[in-house]
Amino acid sequence: MSQFDPPSDFEKVLISLFEQEGWKATLAPPGSKGYDIELERDGECVAVQVRQQRAKTHAGQLEKFIDFLEQPMSARFTKGFLISASGFTPSVFTFMRTEEIIDVALGSFQNNQIVWEDGEIPPPPPRPHVTYIGVFTCKGGVGKTTISAHLAGAFALNGYDVVLIDLDRQSNLRKLLGDGVYLPGPKGQLGATITVLNYNEWDEQEYPDARIVICDCSPEYDANPEEFLERFDYCIIPTTLNPLGINKNADVIKRTFAAIRRVNKEAELFVLINNYHSDEDRRNHILNDLLKTEFKSMIADDVHCHYIDPEDVAIRYSKQLLYWGYHIVENGKPQLAFREIGGRSLPRTDFLKLLDYLEHHSDIEKVKS
């Protein structure tokens, strides 16, 4: 990976590369948000965003760039180029494919050249061991089942076979997904499966292709077999941002942390906001600050507890998730709530972003240890 010092040297190198290709290239005026370089050639006008960071460029950053291109102030741009000095996560390619993005091109900066990603989707990186993820909180109805199933969906879209384990006595996963679902892959490539199992059916030997295991936990701590809680690498604790709930939710989160830590001292714990209304800027900001403060006071010195700031990643409220499961009323076949409405799928984007967030944090942990 290349490091430029000062960072603006990177932009200068890119400008000269674009000029060699016949573009008229200009730096964005100081203080402009959303793009760094503007290109013009033969009636085309391109917004170039440059990413110079250690970690791979992730799905949230691509989404932000697309949002910028869709704003009225970006109307003059006919295209966008996203150039990364450190490559892209698998979720970025999944996002491009599933949202059918055609007016953005991805380029990696390697050996002083821009290498354009040609739409060929790289296979997912191999995983040395099975990753266990629990979705757990001592409270019902906050989205455990919804989040377990759709996080499994995001891994499957990225090419991983996933096993989903239903630890809840209500067996909602079974009702919603039956034995599982198959998600088709990119053209000419195999898709991936999500297999739904009861805890006593799971055997690593029997499912050698499954490298991701996601557990939809029971809100009653004692109903979750300890052998699973012990194995969690990550645990997601879903919660909501609402004024009456802040204190109450903080208390639930605290009890949930304590419960997991009784048997598992290592797992990375992530508090995740579900049912997020992203059109409530001011209120979200205030409530988020309150919950974040509560969170900081409760984690004490546990460095493996994380609060996912909903401005980075949250599961937004969506009708698709609200009505997910309608297929059982219609006797339809099992499916996830990834269907597009108006060309976009909020749940699919949110879960790809969540996956990137979890993987990025585990990378950081690996680098530290």
Ligand SMILES: Nc1ncnc2c1ncn2[C@@H]1O[C@H](COP(=O)(O)OP(=O)(O)O)[C@@H](O)[C@H]1O
């Ligand atoms: N982000 C969301 N947007 C809209 N509805 C949601 C969302 N998350 C969950 N729901 C709905 O909330 C209800 C409870 O979710 P569920 O996943 O069953 O919670 P739990 O497993 O914690 O009991 C379900 O009807 C689900 O459709």
Ligand SMILES: [Mg+2]
């Ligand atoms: Mg449930």
